[in-house]
Every structure is written in C-alpha cells, then in structure tokens.
Amino acid sequence: MNAQMKPPVAPSASSPLDKEPALAHLAEPSTPNAAASDAMIEVRGLSKLYNGVAALSDVTLSVGKGEFVTLLGPSGSGKSTLLNLISGMTTPTAGKILINGTDATTLPTNQRGLGMVFQNYALMPHMTVFQNIAFPLQVRKIGKDEIRQRVMDVLKLIQLEHVADRRPRELSGGQQQRISLARCIVYNPPLILMDEPLGALDKKLREGMQLEIKRLHADLGVTMLYVTHDQDEALTMSDRIVLMRGGKIEQQGTPEALYFKPQTVFSADFIGSSNLFPGKLSKDKGGLMLRCAAGAFDVPAADGAFVAGSAAVLLVRPENIMVETPADASGRQQIAATLKDTVVLGGIVRHFLETPAGEQIIAQELNQPNRARLMRGDAVKVSWRVDDGRLLPAERA
Amino acid sequence: MTRPLRTAAVFFVPVVAWACYLFLLLPSVIVFPISFGTGGEFEFPPRAFSLELYRQFFTDAAWWGAMTQSLMIALMTALATTVLGLPAAYALQRASLPGAGLINGFIMGPLLVPVIVLGLGLYLQFAPWNLLNRDVSLFLSHTMLAVPFMMISVGASLRHLDPTLENAALIMGASKPAIFFKVVLPQLKAGIAAGALFAFLISFDEVIVAYFVTGPETQTLPVKMYSAMRWELSPVIAAASTLVTVFSILLAIGIMMLQRKEKQQ
Numbered sequence: 001m002n003a004q005m006k007p008p009v010a011p012s013a014s015s016p017l018d019k020e021p022a023l024a025h026l027a028e029p030s031t032p033n034a035a036a037s038d039a040m041i042e043v044r045g046l047s048k049l050y051n052g053v054a055a056l057s058d059v060t061l062s063v064g065k066g067e068f069v070t071l072l073g074p075s076g077s078g079k080s081t082l083l084n085l086i087s088g089m090t091t092p093t094a095g096k097i098l099i100n101g102t103d104a105t106t107l108p109t110n111q112r113g114l115g116m117v118f119q120n121y122a123l124m125p126h127m128t129v130f131q132n133i134a135f136p137l138q139v140r141k142i143g144k145d146e147i148r149q150r151v152m153d154v155l156k157l158i159q160l161e162h163v164a165d166r167r168p169r170e171l172s173g174g175q176q177q178r179i180s181l182a183r184c185i186v187y188n189p190p191l192i193l194m195d196e197p198l199g200a201l202d203k204k205l206r207e208g209m210q211l212e213i214k215r216l217h218a219d220l221g222v223t224m225l226y227v228t229h230d231q232d233e234a235l236t237m238s239d240r241i242v243l244m245r246g247g248k249i250e251q252q253g254t255p256e257a258l259y260f261k262p263q264t265v266f267s268a269d270f271i272g273s274s275n276l277f278p279g280k281l282s283k284d285k286g287g288l289m290l291r292c293a294a295g296a297f298d299v300p301a302a303d304g305a306f307v308a309g310s311a312a313v314l315l316v317r318p319e320n321i322m323v324e325t326p327a328d329a330s331g332r333q334q335i336a337a338t339l340k341d342t343v344v345l346g347g348i349v350r351h352f353l354e355t356p357a358g359e360q361i362i363a364q365e366l367n368q369p370n371r372a373r374l375m376r377g378d379a380v381k382v383s384w385r386v387d388d389g390r391l392l393p394a395e396r397a
Numbered sequence: 398m399t400r401p402l403r404t405a406a407v408f409f410v411p412v413v414a415w416a417c418y419l420f421l422l423l424p425s426v427i428v429f430p431i432s433f434g435t436g437g438e439f440e441f442p443p444r445a446f447s448l449e450l451y452r453q454f455f456t457d458a459a460w461w462g463a464m465t466q467s468l469m470i471a472l473m474t475a476l477a478t479t480v481l482g483l484p485a486a487y488a489l490q491r492a493s494l495p496g497a498g499l500i501n502g503f504i505m506g507p508l509l510v511p512v513i514v515l516g517l518g519l520y521l522q523f524a525p526w527n528l529l530n531r532d533v534s535l536f537l538s539h540t541m542l543a544v545p546f547m548m549i550s551v552g553a554s555l556r557h558l559d560p561t562l563e564n565a566a567l568i569m570g571a572s573k574p575a576i577f578f579k580v581v582l583p584q585l586k587a588g589i590a591a592g593a594l595f596a597f598l599i600s601f602d603e604v605i606v607a608y609f610v611t612g613p614e615t616q617t618l619p620v621k622m623y624s625a626m627r628w629e630l631s632p633v634i635a636a637a638s639t640l641v642t643v644f645s646i647l648l649a650i651g652i653m654m655l656q657r658k659e660k661q662q
C-alpha cells in the first residue's frame with residue numbers, strides 16, 4: 001500500500017507474544033534523548049495556529065525508539081494538538097516532523113503507519129470485536145487465515161478471547177479500551193500514540209490498565225507517546241515526561257528529574273505537592289538568603305542565575321518538612337508555625353500549618369503506630385534541611 | 398391559573414385537539430368505506446360491500462398505467478436521491494468546503510420555494526427543450542424536490558456519527574473510499590433507508606409539479622386522480638385514494654421504524 005507501512009509479518013511468526021524478527025529491531029534498549037539516528041519521532045520548531053492563536057508554538061522534541069514518553073500538562077496546553085500533528089490529523093502552521101528518520105510533515109495520515117488509542121476507544125459499533133481488530137489487517141490486504149491467527153493471538157495476549165464475537169457496546173469500558181489497544185498492536189506499528197486513553201475509566205481500573213500498557217510496552221518494544229493530564233499516571237508510566245504549558249514545553253526529563261529538579265514554579269506546582277515561598281534574594285554572611293513573608297531563609301547552593309536582589313521562589317516538598325525539630329538542628333531551616341489540621345491517609349500523615357505571617361505550609365510524614373499526637377492549634381517549630389530546598393526563578397507575570 | 402380554570406383546561410385541551418384531528422382526518426377516512434361501494438357512483442355509506450371499484454382500478458389501463466408510472470418514477474427518484482444526496486451530505490458535513498453554506502442553501506432551496514412556482518418554472522424550462530410529457534423531466538423534477546429530504550435524513554445520522562471513528566480508520570491506514578464504504582456507510586444505513594423512503598413517498602404523492610410537466614402518456618397516479626375528479630368524477634377515485642393512503646401510511650411506518658432503530662444504536 002505504501003512504503004511507510006511495515007510489510008506483513010510471515011504467518012508463522014505473527015504472534016505479538018513472540019519476539020519475532022519484525023519486532024526485534026524495536027526491542028533494543030534506547031536511551032532517553034536519543035541521537036537523531038535512533039529517534040522514532042523528531043519534531044522541529046513545530047507550531048499550530050488556530051485563527052491566529054497558537055495552540056502549539058515552536059516545539060522541538062525527540063522521542064527515541066522504544067521509549068515511553070508522556071506529554072503531561074493541564075487541559076488546553078497543546079498535548080492533543082501535538083499528537084494530532086504527529087498522526088497527521090492536523091497540518092502544522094510551521095515546523096517539521098520526522099517519523100522513523102523520514103520527513104512526514106506532509107505525508108497523508110494513512111501512510112504514516114502509526115497506531116493510535118483514543119479516550120473514547122473509537123471502536124466501530126457495527127463490527128464485532130473480531131472484525132474491529134481485523135480491520136487494520138484487512139486494510140493491509142493480509143490473507144484471511146493469517147488475519148484470523150493474528151487477531152486471536154492479540155486477543156489471547158489481552159485475555160479477551162471469549163469476547164471475539166461480541167459488539168463493542170456489550171463490553172465494559174476497560175474491556176473496550178483493551179480491545180482498542182489490541183486493534184493497535186495487531187499490525188505492529190512502530191509508534192503508538194495515546195490520547196488520555198484511561199481518562200474515561202475509574203481509578204481502580206485505570207491503575208490496572210497502566211500496568212497492562214507498561215507490560216505491552218516492555219514486551220513489544222514499541223515506541224509510545226502518551227498524553228495525560230494526570231501527574232500520577234505520568235510518573236508511574238513514563239521513561240520521560242514532557243511537561244507542556246500554553247503550547248510550549250515547560251520542562252522535560254525523567255520522572256525523578258521532574259520531581260526532584262523542577263526548573264520552574266509551574267513544574268514544581270504541577271508535579272507533586274509543594275510548599276512555595278516567594279521572596280527576594282539578598283547577600284548575608286557570605287551566602288544567599290531569601291527574604292519572604294515568613295522570614296529570612298537559608299537557601300541551598302544555587303547556580304549563577306540567582307543573584308542578590310533578584311526575585312526567587314524557594315520550593316520545599318512536604319515530605320522534607322518535619323513538624324518536630326530533631327536534636328541535631330545543624331543545616332536545617334526552622335520556622336514557627338501553628339497546626340491547623342492533620343489528615344491521616346492510611347500510611348501517610350499530612351499536616352496543614354500556618355506561619356505567623358499567614359503562609360500555608362504542608363508537611364508530610366509516614367504514619368507510625370505510636371506517633372505522638374499533635375493537637376489542632378498547637379504551636380510548633382517546623383524545619384527542613386536547607387539542602388532539601390530548591391531555588392526557582394520567580395514566575396514571569 | 399386558578400384551580401377550576403386548570404381543570405377546565407385539562408378537560409378541554411384534549412377535546413379540542415381531538416376535534417382538530419378528526420376534522421383533518423375525516424375527509425381521508427371517509428373514502429375508505431366509499432371505496433368498497435358497489436360502483437357506478439359515490440355512495441356513503443355504501444349499500445353493500447364490494448370490490449368492484451378495485452376491479453375497475455386494476456383493469457382500466459388508464460388507472461393501472463398511472464399507478465405503475467408513479468411507482469417507477471418514485472423508485473427512480475429514490476435511487477437518484479440516494480446517489481446524489483448521500484455523498485453531498487457527507488461532503489458538506491465532513492470536508493470543510495469553501496462556501497459549504499451556500500451549496501447547502503442551494504440544495505435545500507426547493508424546500509423554500511412554493512411548489513406551484515417550482516412547477517411553473519420547470520414547465521417553462523422544459524418546454525423549449527421539448528422535454529414535457531417525458532419521464533425524464535418528471536424524474537428530474539422529483540429528484541430535485543426529494544434530495545433535500547435525503548440530505549436532512551442522512552445529515553441527522555451523520556451528526557450522530559463520531560468523527561473519531563473515521564480518524565481512527567485513517568490512522569490505521571485505510572483509504573478514503575474504504576473509510577466511506579466500511580466505516581461510514583454501514584452506520585448510515587437506517588438514515589439512508591429512511592431518506593430513500595421519504596424520497597419515494599414525496600415523488601409518489603406529488604401532484605403539482607407532475608401536473609405541469611407530465612402529459613397524457615406520462616401521467617402519474619395523483620395527476621390521474623386530479624383529472625378524474627375534474628372531468629369524470631368516477632368513484633374509482635375512492636379506490637385509488639385508499640390504495641395511495643394505505644401505501645403512504647405503510648411507508649411512513651417504515652420510516653418511523655428505521656428512525657427508531659437508529660436512535661437505539
């Protein structure tokens with residue numbers, strides 16, 4: 001049909017369960033930020049305007065072969081726009097898209113050879129489950145016997161062989177989404193795009209499906225570009241997270257990097273919960289101090305961008321704040337606060353505190369059987385290791 | 398509203414409504430018993446039950462011929478309407494054509510123009526081309542009248558069709574024709590069938606335009622009925638009316654069932 005699509009796999013090796021030759025090249029381990037030659041997707045200076053308003057502006061991104069990359073961001077940040085530009089459903093206003101090393105910027109959608117999973121499953125209501133999964137194979141003019149074999153193989157892989165003859169609407173949401181995954185992997189696309197695929201499922205089911213998608217990714221070695229607005233989902237599943245904001249990439253990196261080394265207040269705020277102290281840097285005792293409403297804080301060593309006189313924000317994660325100060329208080333920043341509330345979330349305890357200046361602080365610790373109980377209204381001294389804090393540039397207004 | 402007023406309303410509104418229904422329905426219903434009269438003249442109530450008028454209808458070539466003419470033109474209109482209206486509705490809904498609103502207005506136009514004006518216009522148009530009293534002019538006129546109904550019927554089905562399905566098929570590698578025939582068409586079946594029945598019914602019932610563009614050889618049943626009323630006042634017309642009414646009701650029920658079936662999907 002076209003040069004982009006992979007040739008049909010030999011019938012004998014058609015099971016996606018086996019590491020067949022057709023999939024072998026995908027199974028190689030790859031490093032994040034892979035060099036251009038092993039990039040599955042290369043996006044350069046990509047922009048999309050709708051009536052003069054940028055849904056995506058000047059995005060450059062590379063996704064390595066076999067990588068699991070998540071586009072994370074609030075609603076309207078351009079995640080779907082980027083995905084649809086890669087699939088070819090929309091045409092870019094400016095920029096270039098390379099898929100598997102070839103320029104696909106103007107390639108018609110049906111020649112890009114991709115797979116896509118949608119939030120609403122997008123299963124054909126007039127076809128049975130079997131016919132739905134067979135559809136992309138029929139499109140590729142594959143023989144009847146091989147189609148039957150491959151469809152049954154993927155159905156076995158997702159453990160839904162028994163629903164082959166049912167209609168999609170007779171299945172639960174979770175089952176429908178697994179069928180739509182099966183329909184995608186049955187033709188071995190080297191790249192699978194997913195736009196909030198678990199958005200319509202309840203929490204319990206979602207967690208199960210996250211693991212299932214991870215397992216398929218590991219087994220098939222396929223490249224996945226996954227869209228979600230759920231930070232937990234992104235942290236659980238991704239090799240790399242690309243955080244989007246207002247049509248631009250705010251920050252990208254491993255889940256750990258985004259959590260522990262956010263570069264902006266937006267990143268810090270979007271991923272995990274955070275205590276943010278906005279203030280002004282000043283020189284003191286040879287080191288930098290941050291003057292904010294709650295007082296003057298020691299700050300961790302930071303790079304040259306932070307100079308005395310500039311505005312900055314100190315980030316301290318709740319789990320790094322202790323409500324009682326340990327005996328050895330050296331290297332710790334201490335401030336007075338009043339306990340407003342304590343919430344016990346099973347294994348975790350979360351304290352909500354307020355400084356005399358009125359700033360809200362959240363502290364989090366692991367629950368212990370004989371934890372000393374604090375009372376609402378207790379005056380306490382909270383503290384954190386200065387090095388656990390992180391200095392961020394002030395948000396541009 | 399005060400209480401007694403409301404009670405009065407509850408009582409009177411259905412009464413008035415039924416009175417209106419009966420007023421509208423009776424003239425059609427009254428031909429039923431007349432059609433089973435003994436022939437010769439209109440009689441109500443008929444003195445005896447007989448199928449004489451139906452025998453006359455089916456043996457008189459003028460009546461029977463008009464009936465087959467109507468059926469043939471209606472069938473051709475339904476087919477042409479489907480072939481023209483379906484792709485037009487799909488294109489107008491899915492492809493972002495420049496001037497789509499204008500094209501749509503042009504196709505739906507015949508709905509807005511009084512049929513008598515259309516009839517006159519078509520007559521004046523076909524006359525110099527020597528197409529009056531030909532099947533083709535009737536067929537073209539009826540197709541023009543019926544296409545808007547196909548557009549409405551298919552358009553309604555299309556609005557319920559999730560465009561993600563077509564996008565999904567495209568991403569899976571399907572060609573545009575494959576998407577139309579394997580993804581879109583199967584889901585529009587009920588809407589197309591309803592539109593085709595509508596088209597059939599419109600052509601089968603239509604008298605004004607047909608009166609303008611047909612001649613003695615191409616007379617349809619409604620035109621024949623009309624002229625029979627004016628010139629012969631033959632009671633066979635009661636049998637013809639009954640046949641047309643029953644047939645139309647059956648088609649309307651068919652359309653309703655198709656529309657309900659589609660809603661359930």
Ligand SMILES: Nc1ncnc2c1ncn2[C@@H]1O[C@H](COP(=O)(O)OP(=O)(O)O)[C@@H](O)[C@H]1O
Pocket residue numbers: 050054055073074075076077078079080081082
């Ligand atoms: N077809 C469209 N027409 C006009 N504006 C659009 C269209 N699609 C998306 N947008 C706008 O582009 C921005 C990004 O949208 P989208 O990529 O869907 O965000 P996300 O998927 O991150 O929620 C939004 O402000 C949205 O309103």
Ligand SMILES: [Mg+2]
Pocket residue numbers: 079080081
């Ligand atoms: Mg979206």
